């Protein structure tokens with residue numbers, strides 16, 4: 001009998017060892033990712049800048065809402081603004097018969113009030129500026145498509161300040177040529193020139209801009225990363241994966257790289273993961289954000305909410321619900337999760353870069369508990385752990401470890 005038990009135990013141990021070896025790279029990455037001591041909430045909003053002029057009103061309302069809340073250290077919630085620095089000069093392009101691309105930059109007089117509302121929010125510390133791109137497309141691909149696709153031609157002639165959100169989604173990727181699908185890569189010298197130009201314009205427009213970039217539609221490659229790093233960008237916001245292309249149907253191709261918070265790129269950029277969502281006009285509600293905040297915080301991770309300008313511009317009828325939902329979200333977080341810190345993405349990256357122990361936990365037991373919580377969020381790994389009973393064992397172990405973030409349960 002004793003022999004049988006010993007044999008079963010041995011078989012189980014071998015299974016566990018095989019499993020751990022199989023997942024060793026993932027486990028090492030989960031362990032290496034720094035552990036935040038406090039919940040951190042950042043609202044990351046993209047697509048602001050060149051485009052419709054009613055963004056001014058949207059930004060002013062957002063600033064008014066955000067400035068009404070503070071964390072326990074007196075910091076307002078930060079909404080990052082991923083800025084697009086130029087769009088098509090539709091009048092000029094129409095004048096040349098749609099034969100040549102012409103750019104209308106965010107530095108032009110027509111955008112003075114928009115630049116002012118962005119700068120005012122930065123002064124109030126409710127906005128933080130991030131680079132989204134010179135354009136929200138690759139201009140040669142846009143012009144090539146205009147010659148064959150009616151929808152793109154219409155986009156260029158219908159509106160003086162068109163919204164890139166209304167372009168076919170594959171054309172909204174900047175760092176590929178998606179005029180013909182499947183998309184093709186850009187030449188290295190095209191990438192180098194475009195990146196150095198956009199980074200220079202970005203800093204010339206906004207003295208207080210953070211050296212943070214968010215790739216449009218999250219499609220980019222190693223060459224683009226290299227160019228950003230060379231031009232002084234420090235931080236790259238990602239969805240936790242790197243996507244590099246578009247397939248024959250225009251869909252984003254499978255990830256080529258898994259990415260973790262605080263990880264360094266080959267070129268020295270700090271990666272940040274943004275994979276929670278708050279797009280009220282698509283039905284996202286504050287309750288979903290609260291669940292995300294709990295899950296991320298118990299894994300020692302920040303909660304970065306992706307949102308876009310389209311929720312907050314347009315008619316009152318279209319935007320009222322989005323502003324209301326944002327108010328609800330901030331009120332709920334402030335009331336039920338008072339430990340939550342509101343910082344910018346650039347500041348979060350600094351915490352990781354400096355290994356700042358004011359913000360990061362370094363206790364062994366806390367890190368083990370966090371690792372277990374991170375394992376739970378890995379679907380394939382946790383399923384295998386369940387099958388072997390390892391999940392149960394780890395859950396019991398976690399119960400005896402100090403709680404990393406007692407506050408994440410909230411008061412609700």
Ligand SMILES: [Zn+2]
Pocket residue numbers: 046047132136216217
């Ligand atoms: Zn975008």
